[in-house]
Amino acid sequence: MMQSPYEIIDERFRWLINPTARIEKLYDGCRWAEGPAYFAAGKYLLWSDIPNSRMLRYDENDGHVSVFRVPSHHSNGNAVDLTGRLISCEHHTRRVTRTNYDGSITILATHHEGKRLNSPNDVVVKSDGSIWFTDPTYGIDSDYEGGRAESEIGASHVYRIDPLSGEVTRVADDFVKPNGLAFSPDETKLYISDTGRTHGDHHPAHIRVFDVSSESRLRDGRVFAECTSGIFDGFRIDERGRIWSSAQDGVHCIETDGTLIGKIRVPETVANVCFGGLHRNRLYICGTTSLYSVYLFDNGTRTI
Template identity: 60%
Template structure:
């Protein structure tokens, strides 16, 4: 029954879901699905199947799935910029790239301080056009999701690409920064730390960093929420400021104050999510080998 999909921890969660809504499996056959991004103008969703080195495309009008690009340099996270272009994090390319309107590819960032990036993982665009991305080491740790290679940076960090193209480091106190998203008013940047994969003592958490008055730098970060099952990976914020995050047992929903409101339970580890559909009220879920979706009673935060 649909009600079995939900673990309600707080009555506020009931107002954010449709208890009779089922989880739809839109596609299966991946190895590690990631990086969903919804393109409203085309009514389609793209996502990564990282070990298989391909991007897939789901057509909302007919439910068909096709390969969007293969090989794709082991792309991971994606987002859509203010002009509707695709921004991609490339493991094997060790860069953040942009797909232009004419179909050409532009590399936006592949180094910092004269040294190659590790393997950009997830990315978000701020309303001023700046691009913020995480750079853990997963794509250079082995040949499974990229090319094994030595790390050139002094750690795993978070960066900002200015609209003029300048790359700056904005966070340097994390073990393996992963998913990230701004609060609805862009006053806070939330970043997941999956450092437990490499550092056993690292708590599986999302940290919060206040945006400075200049709009380009961040204040001191603090731990915000800790995952009770598995790790937080990718996540999104809805129009009310709630955080919908991937986890080991499904999707966890947190109130703006950090209270766990409830979970959407799945039988696979979830890697990432995004809101989409004409009303932005459908949650698309990349769950290890599958792409799934469920209608919720909230909307994804509006695109600036």
């Protein structure tokens, strides 16, 4: 009998998972799978294969996987804007871009205060159209996920792109390596992971939460959850406010009070996740070399 991939730590997790639903491997052959983004209108998922500098497309209708873009400039995080366009963080070009309906590319951010960005990593779009992204140095630390270079900014920050003016504003400057980020369902809180542990055991491996003011400023930053296996990289939040986060041993589900209530074990280190499917109860999982998915019970999850 196969061992269950689900680890129930708190009874609250039991009602979110379907014990008969298996984890499906949809594709393998990546070097570092990241940045899943689901397009409901077309019923497909896009994700990045960073070292191979390509983006892949999974079609929910027939399970077919194809190359969406190559080269992708070592794209990492992706998101869907309010009108269904693709927003991407590119390591090699050190920019944030938008793919328009005709396939053309619009550059949204390359610099802050005259200095070139490090390597934009992950991105989220708020309901007012503003774009928030993290900018650690992973894409310039080596030639594997981008191109080795010195940081012009000299630190790793979090930024916001104004939806009207296009101005790039720094919103958080006290991270070691800011990484994944997501808003709470009511957008009054912003969660951001710090993966500084990759650059030293004394650095963070946690998710912080901030209050978001009406002026789009972050306040009262505090640690929300510490990772118990590796680091929290990318994550999503369901409509009840629970966090579904990547970790070394799979996907961790964290309640709104910061309690780890359960895990979905995956045979590879997980980098990021995304909700998809008709009812948004299909969790797509980017493992190291593979794309997986698993169906959860229909508990009202949605893509943030």
